[in-house]
Amino acid sequence: MAVTGATTRYTGLASGLDTDDIIKKLMTANRAPLTKLKQQKQMLEWRRDEFRSFNMKFFDFKSAANDMKRQSTFLAxxxxxxxxxxxxxxxxxxxxxxxxxxxxxxxAESASIRTGELDAIQGRRTTLESLGIEPANAGEKIKISIGGEKGSAEIELDATATIGELVAAISNQSPATGVKATYDESLNRLFLSSSGSGNQSAITLSDNLKSLFTETTFQTFEAGSKTLKDTDKLEVNGEFNLKVDGKELKFNVTTETTVAQLVKRINENTEGGVGTGVSAILDSAGKLSLVRDNGDTLDLSGTDSTLLTNLGLNTRTSVSGVTGTDAxxxxxxxxxxxxxxxxxxxxxxxxxxxxxxxxxxxxxxxDVDTVFEKIKGFVDKYNELIATVNSKLDEKRYRDYAPLTDEQREEMKEEEIKKWEEKAKSGMLRSDPLLNGALVSMRNGLSNAVTGLGEGALKALGELGISSTLVQGTTISGTYQDKGKLFIDEDKLKQAISDNPDQIYALFTRDDGDKKTTEGDGILTRITETIDGVYAKIRDKAGLANMNEDDYAMGKELKTMNKRLTALQTRMKDLETRYYKQFTTLETYLNKMNSQSAWLTQQFSS
Incomplete structure (x- = not known):
C-alpha cells in the first residue's frame, strides 16, 4: 500500500498484480504525444541556437569589414x-x-623647479614652520596657491604641516593644476614638475611657497610685446650687453644679424668653460625671453638705444613662476x-x-606588403565564413536520430549520448533559404562592378586579381564546387596596390548615399549592408540571448509549445491518478470478496 497526497493506493495486495509496473507501461503509451512534443521543442531550440551562432559569425565578419574601411588600411x-x-x-x-x-x-621641456638643499633635519616629517612657511596670522591655517597649465588651486594646511603633507596636498590637486610634487630625502630637495611640456606647461606659486625656491627658481623674464621671427634682422650696428653676477657679456651685432643668431650666441656663451646661467628663448608665439637660472635680475643695455626696443626687451616683467619650452x-x-x-x-x-x-x-x-596582407586577411575571413555556411547548408539530416528522452539517457553511456546527439543535431539548417540568400547577396556584392568611380578607375575585384576563378599558366583554381570561394593573384594585387592605392580605397569604401541600390557602393559598403539585413532577419527569426520570447518568431513557437507541454503534463498526471484510483478500487473489491469468501469458508467448515 502507498499513500500519495490525499490518495491511498493499494498496489496489488489483494490481486497480486504489479500495479506500478502496469500503470508505468500504460503511461508510457499515453505519454507518446508528450515525448514527441518535447523532442520537437528540443529540435527547435537546437535550430534557434544554430541561427544565433551564425548571427555572431556574421557580426564578427561585419566588424572585420568595418575595420577595413579605414583609409590607413589601403594607404599605409x-x-x-x-x-x-x-x-x-x-x-x-x-x-x-x-x-x-x-x-x-x-x-620641448616641461616646466619644472626645485629647491636648494633644505634645512630639513627630519626629512619628510620636517614642519613647514621650521622652513619659514607660516600662517599669515596666529591660529589660522597655512594658505598656499599653486597653478599650472590645467588651472589653479588653493591649498590649506595646518600650522604644524610637514613637507610630506605639503607634497601630498600639491599632488592631490594635480588633476586640477597639472603640477606634481616630490621630495627626495637623499638630496633633501623639493621638486615640482608639470604634466605637460612646451610653453603651455607652467608652474606658478604664491609668495610663501616661492620662498623655498631660491636656487634655480623664479627667473626674471625680459620681454616686451614685440613679436619676432628667427629671420628678423636687428637693423643696428653695435653691441648687445648682458650683466650677470657682476660680469658683463658683450655680443656684437650688425644690421645683418638675425634674432636666431643672437639667441644662439647667448645660449652658447661660456666663461672659462662654465655656462653663464642665462638662456635665451624665442617661443612659438615669437616672444623673446631671457631667463636667469638663479632668479637674479639681469642688466641689459645696448650701444644703440633702439636695439632693446627692436628685440622687445625694453620692458622688464618679473613672474612668480616658470614655463616650459616648446620644441x-x-x-x-x-x-x-x-x-x-x-x-x-x-x-x-x-x-x-x-x-x-x-x-x-x-x-x-x-607599404605594399601591409596593404596586401590586410586585403588577403579580409578575403580569408570571407572564405572561412562562406565555407562554414556552406557546410551547414549541405550537412546531412539523420531523421532516425531524434532527441533522447530522459529514460533513454539513463540507459546509455556518456560517449554514446554524445555520438547520438551529434547526429540528432546534424542538418538543422540544411538548405535553409535565409542562409542561402545571404550567400547569394554576398557573392553578388563582391563580384558586381562598382559604378560612379570615373573613367579608367578600378571598378571590380577581378581587376585586382581577386575572383572565384584564378588562371595562372596551365593551372586553374576555382570551380562551382568551391561555392563562391575567392582566389588571389598575388602579383596582380600587389601591382595594383603599388600603382593605384587611392582607386583601391575608393573601390572598397565608396558610399553613394542611395539606400535603394548598391550599384554605386564599394565592396565593403555592400558587404556591411548585406550583413545588416541578414543579421536583422536572423534576429527576428531566432532572437538574441537577452530577448523576450514574444519578440521573435521561434520564441513565439517555443512559448506555444511550452503551453501545450504544460497542458499535456497536467493530463498525464490526471490520467496516472485515475489509473491508480481504478486499481485501488479493484483492490478494495477484491479485498472485500476475499473477506466474504473466507467468512463463507469458515461457516461451511464449522
Whole structure:
C-alpha cells in the first residue's frame, strides 16, 4: 500500500498484480504525444541556437569589414629615419611619399623647479614652520596657491604641516593644476614638475611657497610685446650687453644679424668653460625671453638705444613662476614649434629624441606588403565564413536520430549520448533559404562592378586579381564546387596596390548615399549592408540571448509549445491518478470478496 497526497493506493495486495509496473507501461503509451512534443521543442531550440551562432559569425565578419574601411588600411606608408637616435617617425595615410628633411634645434621641456638643499633635519616629517612657511596670522591655517597649465588651486594646511603633507596636498590637486610634487630625502630637495611640456606647461606659486625656491627658481623674464621671427634682422650696428653676477657679456651685432643668431650666441656663451646661467628663448608665439637660472635680475643695455626696443626687451616683467619650452624643429627648411616632442607634420608622426645640428632624412614609401596582407586577411575571413555556411547548408539530416528522452539517457553511456546527439543535431539548417540568400547577396556584392568611380578607375575585384576563378599558366583554381570561394593573384594585387592605392580605397569604401541600390557602393559598403539585413532577419527569426520570447518568431513557437507541454503534463498526471484510483478500487473489491469468501469458508467448515 502507498499513500500519495490525499490518495491511498493499494498496489496489488489483494490481486497480486504489479500495479506500478502496469500503470508505468500504460503511461508510457499515453505519454507518446508528450515525448514527441518535447523532442520537437528540443529540435527547435537546437535550430534557434544554430541561427544565433551564425548571427555572431556574421557580426564578427561585419566588424572585420568595418575595420577595413579605414583609409590607413589601403594607404599605409612605411617611414624610415636616417638617424633614429635623433628622431623617429611613423607614417599615416596622409604622409607624402618621398624624402623629407628635419632638424631638431631644441627639444620641448616641461616646466619644472626645485629647491636648494633644505634645512630639513627630519626629512619628510620636517614642519613647514621650521622652513619659514607660516600662517599669515596666529591660529589660522597655512594658505598656499599653486597653478599650472590645467588651472589653479588653493591649498590649506595646518600650522604644524610637514613637507610630506605639503607634497601630498600639491599632488592631490594635480588633476586640477597639472603640477606634481616630490621630495627626495637623499638630496633633501623639493621638486615640482608639470604634466605637460612646451610653453603651455607652467608652474606658478604664491609668495610663501616661492620662498623655498631660491636656487634655480623664479627667473626674471625680459620681454616686451614685440613679436619676432628667427629671420628678423636687428637693423643696428653695435653691441648687445648682458650683466650677470657682476660680469658683463658683450655680443656684437650688425644690421645683418638675425634674432636666431643672437639667441644662439647667448645660449652658447661660456666663461672659462662654465655656462653663464642665462638662456635665451624665442617661443612659438615669437616672444623673446631671457631667463636667469638663479632668479637674479639681469642688466641689459645696448650701444644703440633702439636695439632693446627692436628685440622687445625694453620692458622688464618679473613672474612668480616658470614655463616650459616648446620644441623647435626645421622641416624641409621651415621652422616649426611644438609643445611636445611627439608631433605630426604632413601626415608623419615624429618623436624628437635629441637636439642636434644634424639634418635627418625621413623617407616615406607605400607599404605594399601591409596593404596586401590586410586585403588577403579580409578575403580569408570571407572564405572561412562562406565555407562554414556552406557546410551547414549541405550537412546531412539523420531523421532516425531524434532527441533522447530522459529514460533513454539513463540507459546509455556518456560517449554514446554524445555520438547520438551529434547526429540528432546534424542538418538543422540544411538548405535553409535565409542562409542561402545571404550567400547569394554576398557573392553578388563582391563580384558586381562598382559604378560612379570615373573613367579608367578600378571598378571590380577581378581587376585586382581577386575572383572565384584564378588562371595562372596551365593551372586553374576555382570551380562551382568551391561555392563562391575567392582566389588571389598575388602579383596582380600587389601591382595594383603599388600603382593605384587611392582607386583601391575608393573601390572598397565608396558610399553613394542611395539606400535603394548598391550599384554605386564599394565592396565593403555592400558587404556591411548585406550583413545588416541578414543579421536583422536572423534576429527576428531566432532572437538574441537577452530577448523576450514574444519578440521573435521561434520564441513565439517555443512559448506555444511550452503551453501545450504544460497542458499535456497536467493530463498525464490526471490520467496516472485515475489509473491508480481504478486499481485501488479493484483492490478494495477484491479485498472485500476475499473477506466474504473466507467468512463463507469458515461457516461451511464449522
Amino acid at each position: 606608408k612605411t617611414v624610415s629615419s636616417s638617424n633614429d637616435k635623433l628622431v623617429t617617425a611613423t607614417g599615416t595615410a596622409d604622409a607624402v611619399v618621398g624624402q623629407h628633411k628635419i632638424k631638431i634645434d631644441r627639444l 623647435k624643429v626645421q622641416y624641409n627648411g621651415i621652422t616649426q614649434y611644438y609643445n611636445s616632442n611627439n608631433f605630426q607634420i604632413a601626415g608623419i608622426n615624429f618623436v624628437a629624441k635629441q637636439q642636434s645640428t644634424e639634418e635627418v632624412t625621413i623617407g616615406v614609401a607605400k
